Structure formats: C-alpha cells, structure tokens
Amino acid sequence: MLTNANSPPKFPNQQQPQQQQQQNPAQFMLGKGSLQIKKNAIIDDYKVTSQVLGLGINGRVLEIFHKRSGEKYALKLDAVE
Numbered sequence: 001m002l003t004n005a006n007s008p009p010k011f012p013n014q015q016q017p018q019q020q021q022q023q024n025p026a027q028f029m030l031g032k033g034s035l036q037i038k039k040n041a042i043i044d045d046y047k048v049t050s051q052v053l054g055l056g057i058n059g060r061v062l063e064i065f066h067k068r069s070g071e072k073y074a075l076k077l078d079a080v081e
C-alpha cells in the first residue's frame, strides 16, 4: 500500500473518529431530513376546520389553514381504536 504524510493508511477495522454532534434525539430518529416534531398544539398555529378532504385507511384528512399565512394544508388524523 502506498501512503504519504497527507494520506495516512486506512485499514478496514480501523476505528474512524465519531463526529460529535449535538442532535435532538427526535430529529436523529427521523434521519437527516427537515422533519421536526411539533411541540405545541396544532390549533396554536392552524385553524382546524371540520371540512373532510378525504378518508384514508387509517383515518380522516381535514382541511386546515395556517393562521399567519392563511395557507391551506391537509391534516391527517389517525383513528384511535
């Protein structure tokens, strides 16, 4: 194996230094995507209507509106048995 000072040899079983990152455990479980778990009630930020957009296998989808922007969203509610 050829090596030089700028590129030290790497062996298959060599321990690579772990990157020390302070991560929210919830974000870690969701991977590196931009999904974040909301920590406040949905009605704080959205006006939830009773308008049913559709029915899924696991529950209803309601029309909701973001209070500040007025943008329309769909809220999926899982039915609890």
Ligand SMILES: Nc1ncnc2c1ncn2[C@@H]1O[C@H](COP(=O)(O)OP(=O)(O)OP(=O)(O)O)[C@@H](O)[C@H]1O
Pocket: 053, 054, 055, 056, 057, 058, 059, 060, 061, 073, 074, 076
């Ligand atoms: N973003 C959305 N905008 C408008 N209507 C939606 C939206 N998302 C879902 N719907 C409506 O709600 C219905 C059910 O959606 P949902 O995703 O729950 O279906 P599903 O695939 O059966 O899901 P699940 O099996 O998880 O219940 C859809 O068929 C559609 O009519």
